[in-house]
Amino acid sequence: MLLEVSAIETFYGPSQALFGVDLTVDEGEVVALMGRNGMGKSTTIRSICRLTPPRAGRISFGGVDLSSMRPHKAARLGIGLVPEGRRCFPNLTVEENLVAAARKGKWTLEAVTQLFPRLAERRTQFANSLSGGEQQMLAIGRALMTNPRLIILDEATEGLAPVIRHDIWASIRTLKQEGQSILVVDKTMSELMPVADRCTILEKGRTVWTGLPQDLSEDVRNTYLGV
């Protein structure tokens, strides 16, 4: 197992957000993390990346226990985060954004700009002058440049134009074909279901359902996802 999250409990100050989340991602697997708003998807991701470390439970990545690890160390183990809201470094150019965190591997500047040709055109432009979709591509590119073993996409297509969404989903499918392990949070079920190998559903800070996408019954969808 590449990523193993078991029974984590995470707090923001005194208020508890996660009450026992279990989640696994295998090498080369695409796992969809689902649930309605406020159920703990982003908190789970923040816990994995150790931006908000859990107070109880265990997270291991590639067999290494992440407890008491600082965020940059976790990232160095090979967790590449594409944060919600496409957070690039606004006053760096596209190229600077990409190389700032680059580590050796198959994802080089050339490989990333091949995946997102739009970034090649915008190489010397500042990130804050890009469109939302381009910023999202840049955020994904930046995560890829760290050559992660697992890439985490938090709401990667939220608030983007349909054309851009289409491009981003195409790039996610390309990554899957290349055997990249992905943990993805998204609300577009129609795009998510064909890509996902497995689904995990959160409800009020707990894992309530894990299984194959085709086993996701009408009943489960109605109860936990409201779709």
Added chain:
Amino acid sequence: MRQHLRRETLVNAGLAVLLLAAPAIAAMAGEPFYVTLATRMAILALAAVGLNFVLGLGGLVSFGHAAFFGIGGYAAGILATHAFNQEPFPFGLSGTNQMLVIWLAALIASGIVALLIGLVSLRTSGVYFIMITLAFAQMIYYFAISWPAYGGEDGLSIYVRNAFPGVNTLDPLSFFLICYVLLMIVLAFFATLRNSRFGAALQAARQNPVRLASVGVEPFRIRLVAFVISGMITGLAGALFADLNRFVSPSMLSWHMSGELIVLIILGGTGRLFGPVAGAILYILFEYFLGGITERWQLFLGLILLAVVLFARGGLIGLLAGKVRHD
């Protein structure tokens, strides 16, 4: 943006030529005073380039860079005094009047102190960082005052300007050229580093340290390296400043000096390559011309600074070349 960059390159080139041509003309006209004025500009610009690393690129407001400036100055003063009096140091080391050795000593000494100060102060941020860097600089200031072996409050004189192979350093224009060439080398180094991966990470750490950590780069280490480089450059400028005045005193270490360096950068343009150069030229000109009119020239400097902060946040470079990075 491309156009901005080209314009900035032109402005930079103009400043570089101006700073070189003015003292050359003054020297030909037999006005060594103006050569000395230009030398001060070059040295203060160099000191501010050091600070620009952490302040401009890293967004870290160090209010203690006088510490490095003074340490560089004292390195020059102490080594020269020992050489002049032929008093060896312990462990068989001797003093020297060779600038190259003195610069090396200034770089090493200020680098070590920057490492120690950085290790503690970079764990804080914002106003605490400002205060802790100020506190360290004040500690060194009071140490220098209370150290009678090297002049204490009265400072330390360098009787003969230190030597540089093949150059008569007593000639004002020759000494200016040494300072000018060093400034240009350090500016080239600054430009290279700013455009490198390290420079990108340093600026990313300013914009969002958490985001940088989440892509696997530790902001603390990047900042520490920048802080050490920054302290070393300012230390080098201190050694030159000591040689220019042939005098070192605790005033080089005082918090006024730290403030002056920050003012230079803001006047010229924070984070801009030639910001410190533009700032130093402006500052010395204000000091000279306003100072010639009134004793209270700093009041007017204050008003000008206020105007820059309110209306021209990119400083002089921002006015001439347009805003690029800093909004």
